Amino acid sequence: MASSKDARRRPRVAGPSTRGMRSCIGCRKRAPRDSLIRLVCDPEGAVVVDRHLKAPGRGAHLCYDVGCIHLAAQRRAFGRAFKRSVAPVDPERLVAEVGAAIEARIRDRLAIGRRAGWTRSGMDVLARVRPKLALVVLAEDASESTAQRVASWGDPEDCPVIVFGDRALLGATQGQVERVAVGVVDVDQAVRLRIEFERRDRVLVAA
Numbered sequence: 001m002a003s004s005k006d007a008r009r010r011p012r013v014a015g016p017s018t019r020g021m022r023s024c025i026g027c028r029k030r031a032p033r034d035s036l037i038r039l040v041c042d043p044e045g046a047v048v049v050d051r052h053l054k055a056p057g058r059g060a061h062l063c064y065d066v067g068c069i070h071l072a073a074q075r076r077a078f079g080r081a082f083k084r085s086v087a088p089v090d091p092e093r094l095v096a097e098v099g100a101a102i103e104a105r106i107r108d109r110l111a112i113g114r115r116a117g118w119t120r121s122g123m124d125v126l127a128r129v130r131p132k133l134a135l136v137v138l139a140e141d142a143s144e145s146t147a148q149r150v151a152s153w154g155d156p157e158d159c160p161v162i163v164f165g166d167r168a169l170l171g172a173t174q175g176q177v178e179r180v181a182v183g184v185v186d187v188d189q190a191v192r193l194r195i196e197f198e199r200r201d202r203v204l205v206a207a
């Protein structure tokens, strides 16, 4: 592996940078650092998810893919990645932890959206801004008739409807007791959220 000195000396060239690339310890493919799960090893030797990609120390990376998590566990790749002995890794626990980290990021983003003004909630409000909607998050405990109404607004390309959390959870992100649906009216933010939902689906694959 090149030292950081070598990395600095590397000439800047047009096109996708290879700086910030990391290898998945499951499938070993390389990918941009921020498109991978980052794991760190705590002082007791437990492997934990670095939710914000900021924890100090050596990191190990994995694709957002349940298969890569299991592969890494089968290959006992964690100890090699951290260059120390680590506590045995239960892949099911790690899958649940990664899933929880993704869901926390989605909740955080929806809360940021309310403060920044790019989310809308409440069925009447959503109906009014319907042409601007780029994504609708629907509570899993929405009634059948609400779900049908929301589904009629969406379309798979420009405004997908994604089921996530319950009414209390969606409400909490919007400073309300309950919300049955939250709409995103900013296209770029909708794309970022869709990436998180896709990650969730690749990690938390229904058994």
Ligand SMILES: [Zn+2]
Pocket: 024, 025, 026, 027, 028, 029, 062, 063, 065, 068
């Ligand atoms: Zn992988």
